[in-house]
Amino acid sequence: MSGKEFFVSRYEKLGWKYENVKPRQAIRINVMNTKKADAIERLETLGIEFEKIPFLENGYWICRSKFSVGATSEYLLGLYSIQEAAAQIPATLFTELKDKIVLDACAAPGGKTVQLANLMQNTDAIIALEVRRQRLTALSNQLERCHVKNVIAYHLDARQVSRLNMKFDRILLDVPCSGNFVTDTQWFSRRTIKDVERNAKLQREILTEAAKVLKDDGEIAYSTCSLEPEENELNIDWAIKSLSLQVEKINCYGEKALTNIFGKQLDSSIESCRRIWPEKTQGFFVCKLKRRVDTL
Amino acid sequence: MKPLKDFVRQFDANISLDESLIVRKENRYFLLNEKLEKLVTKDFFYAGTYLGKIKHGKFFPSFSLLRMIAEKKANKIIVDKKTEWLFICGRDIFKQGIIKVMGSKRKGDYVLILNQHGECLGFGKILRSLDEEKEGVAVKNISDIGDFLRREA
Numbered sequence: 216m217s218g219k220e221f222f223v224s225r226y227e228k229l230g231w232k233y234e235n236v237k238p239r240q241a242i243r244i245n246v247m248n249t250k251k252a253d254a255i256e257r258l259e260t261l262g263i264e265f266e267k268i269p270f271l272e273n274g275y276w277i278c279r280s281k282f283s284v285g286a287t288s289e290y291l292l293g294l295y296s297i298q299e300a301a302a303q304i305p306a307t308l309f310t311e312l313k314d315k316i317v318l319d320a321c322a323a324p325g326g327k328t329v330q331l332a333n334l335m336q337n338t339d340a341i342i343a344l345e346v347r348r349q350r351l352t353a354l355s356n357q358l359e360r361c362h363v364k365n366v367i368a369y370h371l372d373a374r375q376v377s378r379l380n381m382k383f384d385r386i387l388l389d390v391p392c393s394g395n396f397v398t399d400t401q402w403f404s405r406r407t408i409k410d411v412e413r414n415a416k417l418q419r420e421i422l423t424e425a426a427k428v429l430k431d432d433g434e435i436a437y438s439t440c441s442l443e444p445e446e447n448e449l450n451i452d453w454a455i456k457s458l459s460l461q462v463e464k465i466n467c468y469g470e471k472a473l474t475n476i477f478g479k480q481l482d483s484s485i486e487s488c489r490r491i492w493p494e495k496t497q498g499f500f501v502c503k504l505k506r507r508v509d510t511l
Numbered sequence: 512m513k514p515l516k517d518f519v520r521q522f523d524a525n526i527s528l529d530e531s532l533i534v535r536k537e538n539r540y541f542l543l544n545e546k547l548e549k550l551v552t553k554d555f556f557y558a559g560t561y562l563g564k565i566k567h568g569k570f571f572p573s574f575s576l577l578r579m580i581a582e583k584k585a586n587k588i589i590v591d592k593k594t595e596w597l598f599i600c601g602r603d604i605f606k607q608g609i610i611k612v613m614g615s616k617r618k619g620d621y622v623l624i625l626n627q628h629g630e631c632l633g634f635g636k637i638l639r640s641l642d643e644e645k646e647g648v649a650v651k652n653i654s655d656i657g658d659f660l661r662r663e664a
Contacts, residue, residue, distance in 0.1 A: 288595055291656040292630050316550070340546045353663075355557045359573055360659050367547055368557040379552065 217407035222396075226442065226492075229473060236397050236493035240277040241268060241300040242284060243326075247333045248362055249294045257289050270468035273333075274303045293361040298326040299398070301491050301499035304467050305389055305438040306330040308503045312339070315384035319343045319366075320373035320425060323350030325357035327389055332363040342383070343368040344376060373421045382430045390418045392439035392446050395498035415445040419453060426458040431511050435460070435504040440497055444476045447500035451488055452481040459510040462487045463503040472500065514570040515540060515562060521621040522634075523614055524585035532559075539564040574631070574656055577623060581631040586614035586622040588641075588650065595626045599657040604635060604650040606643075616641035622650060632656055 223233040242265070244254045251273065258265065262281060268274035277284055284290060285297055306327050309317075312335045322328045322343035331341055343366050345351045351370055358366055371378070373388075393411050396402040418439070425435055437454075439446050451472075454460045462484040469489030474481045488502035512530055519526055532543045536555060543551060543559040551558050563572040581587060590598060594608025604624065615622070618639050624632045633655030638648055 286660060288599055288626060288630075288632070288656075291599060291659050292632075338544070338546075340544075340550055342550070351556050355561070356659055356662055358557060359561050359575060360656075362575065362578070364542075364544060364560045365547065366557070367551050367555050367559070369554065370556050381550065 217403075219403035221408070222403060222406070225477075228477060229444065231492045234493070236497075238397050238497055239300065239495070240284065241298060241303070242275050242277060242295045243271070243298045243303050243330060244273045244275070244295050245293055245329065245333055245361055246273055247337050248292075254289065254294050257294070261287060261289075268300050268303075271300065271303050272307070274298075274300055276300065291360065296326055296329055296357075296361060298330070299497055301468075301496035301501075302326060302389075302440065303330065304469075304489075304499070305387060305436045305501050306334060308436045308465050308467065308501065309334075309385045309434055312385065315339055316381065317341045317385040317387065318376065318383040318425070318428065319387045319389075320376060320421060321345070321389055321391060322368065323347065323354040325354040327387060328354065328366060329357060329361045329363055331387065332361070332365055335365060337362070337364050339365055341366045342379065342381065344371045344373050346370075346372040374424050376424050377427050379428075381428065382433075383428055384430050384433050386425050386429055386433065386435045388421060388425055388435055388437045390421050390437070390439055390446075392418070392441040393443055394440055395442050395493065397493045397497040398440065411441070411443045411445050414441070415443075415450055418446055418450050422450065422454050423458060426454075426460060426506075429506065431506055433505070434463070436501065437504060438499065438501040440499050442492070442498040442500075444473065447490065448472050448474070448476055448481055448485050448488065449479075451485055451502055451504070454504065455482050455484070455507075459507045460504040461507045463505050465489065465501070465503050467501065468496075469499070469501065472502070514565055515576070518563070518570045518572055519576075519580055522580055522585040522587075522623060523620075524580050524583050526579055526583055533562070534558060538566060572634075572654070574633070574658075577634055577654075578631045581623050581625060581629075584614070586620055587625050588612050588622050589625045589627060589629070590632075592627065595632060598624055598632055598635075598652060599655050601652055601655060601657055601661075603638075603648045603652050606641070606646050606649040609641070609649065612641050621653075624650070624655070633658075
């Protein structure tokens with residue numbers, strides 16, 4: 216079961232009519248390294264045309280640039296990062312980050328890790344994990360370029376985080392996923408439902424381990440750039456039932472997530488998750504989880 | 512720590528780092544904050560602020576360390592916008608592109624290269640006295656932040 220027709224018909228059953236959406240390049244100002252107004256002025260001087268992303272504090276869409284925005288002095292000096300708009304949402308969901316120990320469980324290439332460092336004003340501690348060695352090097356380069364000082368990175372599978380013998384106040388689970396057709400033009404010919412199921416299983420294993428190392432009053436932000444419900448609503452429904460987690464209300468861009476998937480009724484709280492169908496951004500899913508109060 | 516201190520001295524600079532917060536991982540040095548120092552375990556890959564590495568007995572600084580030196584009194588030159596870009600692309604610095612010199616102008620000395628915003632772009636070696644009127648290449652590029660792009664290639 217694969218191919219464009221197969222997946223598009225699934226999206227229609229979920230209530231969304233397929234449309235080809237072109238990805239828009241976006242940046243995020245690293246406000247720990249520069250004043251936002253200064254960065255904007257410098258980008259304007261370079262002739263880069265951009266537009267504020269209305270649902271993000273420090274995000275801008277690139278409208279026009281004569282050169283790559285990844286090859287300017289300002290980029291190399293860490294004044295901004297290139298980060299897709301929807302991907303800028305998960306790190307902003309945590310309520311309070313001061314004096315917290317944060318886990319970024321699937322960190323490379325590090326866009327969200329740098330964003331967390333910004334939100335934490337480069338203080339306290341982020342533990343960043345990455346299972347693939349080569350991607351860990353990319354993460355390190357990103358941390359150095361963006362002047363990040365509060366991260367310890369480990370070459371470790373997120374499913375083994377309890378080996379660190381630590382408990383975390385905040386856990387970012389931007390889990391490996393099947394991706395979506397907006398950012399991968401070959402997506403429909405590359406992906407099968409088996410891939411989706413395999414990723415969903417891996418995501419459940421990561422969620423299980425994260426629940427073990429979450430402090431009682433801790434928060435998990437879970438996200439994927441997949442449109443497939445197995446990796447999103449169905450996994451969260453499973454986490455509610457199997458891991459004693461509950462969904463928290465969030466206030467961010469996106470639609471209420473689905474509570475009925477192909478006829479299967481899910482926990483009603485799942486509508487507090489956000490499903491982002493491709494339009495202004497790539498496809499995305501995000502939610503916030505906490506321990507269920509009755510289990511504390 | 513000696514290689515690091517020796518490197519910093521080449522810029523006629525002095526920075527004080529709390530040695531108890533410096534950790535070494537194989538050939539790489541990192542500076543931690545106090546919270547990280549309590550949490551770090553020996554099998555980390557990267558931690559805190561990367562300071563640089565030793566290779567074949569020679570110290571190679573990180574750009575974070577260069578930034579730290581640039582915050583202090585040290586040999587520095589400020590270059591114009593065009594020279595900034597050429598330097599980032601790996602080119603040497605022509606005398607005409609230098610706007611201001613702080614510290615040594617002596618041939619053979621090391622200098623930090625800053626843009627007009629005072630941001631550190633890398634470092635180089637003075638090829639001939641910066642007092643000389645003669646035009647042409649004045650500072651040899653040794654390391655620049657364009658390296659972040661070259662690492663990805």
